[in-house]
Amino acid sequence: MDTLQDLEMNERFQLIEETAKQFQETSQEHDENITFPFENFEALKRIGYPQLSVPAEYGGGGISLHELMKHQEIIAKYDGATALSIGWHMGIIMDIGEKKAWKEGKYKKVVADVIENGALINNLATEPATGSPTRGGRPETTARRDGDEWVLNGRKTFATLSPILKYAVVSASIEGSDEVGNFVVDTALKGVQVDETWNSVAMRASGSHDFIMKDVRVQEEDLVSFRTPGRKAPAGWLLHIPACYLGIARAAQDSALEFATTYSPNSIKGTISELPNVQEKLGRIEMLLMESEYFLYSVARQWDESNEEERSRMGSELGAVKTSIVNKAVEAVDLAMRVVGAKSLSADNEMQRYYRNVRAGLHNPPMDDMVIIGLAKSSIGRVESAKKEKQEI
Helix, strand or coil: CCCHHHCCHHHHHHHHHHHHHCCHHHHHHHHHHCCCCHHHHHHHHHCCCCCCCCCHHHCCCCCCHHHHHHHHHHHHHHCHHHHHHHHHHHHHHHHHHHHCCCCHHHHHHHHHHHHHHCCCEEEECCECCCECHHHCCCCCCEEEEECCEEEEEEEEEEECCCCCCCEEEEEEEECCCCCEEEEEEECCCCCEEEECCCCCCCCCCCCCEEEEEEEEEEEHHHEEEECCCCCCCCCHHHHHHHHHHHHHHHHHHHHHHHHHCCCCCCCCCCCHHHCHHHHHHHHHHHHHHHHHHHHHHHHHHHHHHCCHHHHCCCHHHHHHHHHHHHHHHHHHHHHHHHHHHHHHHCCCCHHHHHHHHHHHHHHCCCCHHHHHHHHHHHHHHHHHHHHHHHHHC
């Protein structure tokens, strides 16, 4: 079988589509049983998907952010939980390589494992006491130096991919200092444990259990970075979040269209797709998703075409994309359910799964209130700058 790196871009899209279609067959079963879809990730590994976002200079596919978002949307259309889960790995491994955020030797070791074995990585920062890491809480997970090693203790929640994760990048407060470090933890190390706590109504097949460390010893090189207080640098890779929810909304749209063009109650001639009130809902769905698609891919392309300095000024756009698309996706799924009617609430109907999964996006970073306030401050700043310039003339 050809791997994705052997193919042209359009062929890659086709292979991803063919692969992801299989996920739809078991998505309801995994959702109902809260089981992890190991077979989906094995399928993605077989075609070389985990290495596709590794920069080309390190032996990976080196694809653009724009292309990655399209792949993620396609996967999400067939299984939202799988798309969101693999999206963290794909974005993180791309971001570290592009920004050269780690020492090169450590990054090379990790990506060699990704390329050769399909190893997966995720950042684990959320904790019961701190809430979302975007709020800036200090981790209760601790790191204590012991000679040339670090000893880690703590619990991370929302550890997506935990059943299959090879590398966890965990944030920890360094004892004896005010610093917070990020440590790479090989999940095969002694003292690492996954506590299967995940029982959410949304993204039930994402394996987002608790990740526990009890006296886990890591090496000096495994301290890969420190958390810098204040404003974070914009992260284009986080667009995988809105891409996922756009894909889920597209799946709901397809389901509503299939229903509307085939359902013909005996009270009317033809199908309900001919009724103006149904067409109005279908049209609103299309407009919401059309706007979302243009917003997502135009900003992704802007990121690809920008230099480092230009990217540093894209925080507002990136946050706006996430907030806008997720909320539009929620609205679109709700409209799709109104088209299908009460049948959409059946536990056997895929629509109720789309409804639950799409709402998870409201709780993925960045948070809506922070984005909106940030946009307000940006607009105020523009006005104040203009006034200052006018006064100086």
